[in-house]
Amino acid sequence: MCVFCKIANGEIPAYKVYEDDDFLAFLDISQATIGHTLVIPKKHYENFFALEEEKAADLMRVVSKVSKKLKSALAFEAFNLLNNSGALAGQTVNHIHIHLLPRYENDGLRIEFSGKKLSEKEFKALLEKINSK
Numbered sequence: 001m002c003v004f005c006k007i008a009n010g011e012i013p014a015y016k017v018y019e020d021d022d023f024l025a026f027l028d029i030s031q032a033t034i035g036h037t038l039v040i041p042k043k044h045y046e047n048f049f050a051l052e053e054e055k056a057a058d059l060m061r062v063v064s065k066v067s068k069k070l071k072s073a074l075a076f077e078a079f080n081l082l083n084n085s086g087a088l089a090g091q092t093v094n095h096i097h098i099h100l101l102p103r104y105e106n107d108g109l110r111i112e113f114s115g116k117k118l119s120e121k122e123f124k125a126l127l128e129k130i131n132s133k
């Protein structure tokens with residue numbers, strides 16, 4: 001059984017900030033910023049792709065609720081939402097989780113996009129590929 005399933009069923013402890021029948025939010029054991037929280041469905045889903053749309057919507061409702069609770073308790077003005085789906089994206093625990101990352105002045109966290117420029121032709125070809133689905 002995976003580590004987040006064990007947290008969900010109470011086999012191992014966690015610093016819980018929210019719980020209902022289907023979802024759980026708890027402090028990440030390694031606080032990337034103060035208040036770094038993970039939101040999970042209690043049921044095991046490998047990653048974001050494994051979630052049905054309806055369950056994804058339910059998960060985001062909880063993310064919204066928990067982010068507001070954190071914001072009012074910790075009084076931050078900015079935060080990042082992050083999901084790593086797949087090893088290439090940096091997923092290390094294979095039970096879907098959304099990272100809630102409060103942001104503070106000089107918090108040391110870096111999330112960077114080093115964007116690539118595409119030509120108009122490349123954009124059009126890319127769009128055609130995507131929109132053919």
Ligand code: AMP
Pocket residue numbers: 003014027028029030083084090091092093094
């Ligand atoms: P990811 O790299 O997106 O799969 O993130 C996994 C996260 O789970 C990391 O930020 C870990 O610090 C966190 N983590 C792993 N084990 C535990 C645990 N037992 N309790 C709380 N957080 C954990």
Ligand code: ZN
Pocket residue numbers: 001002003004005006043044045094095
């Ligand atoms: Zn699991």
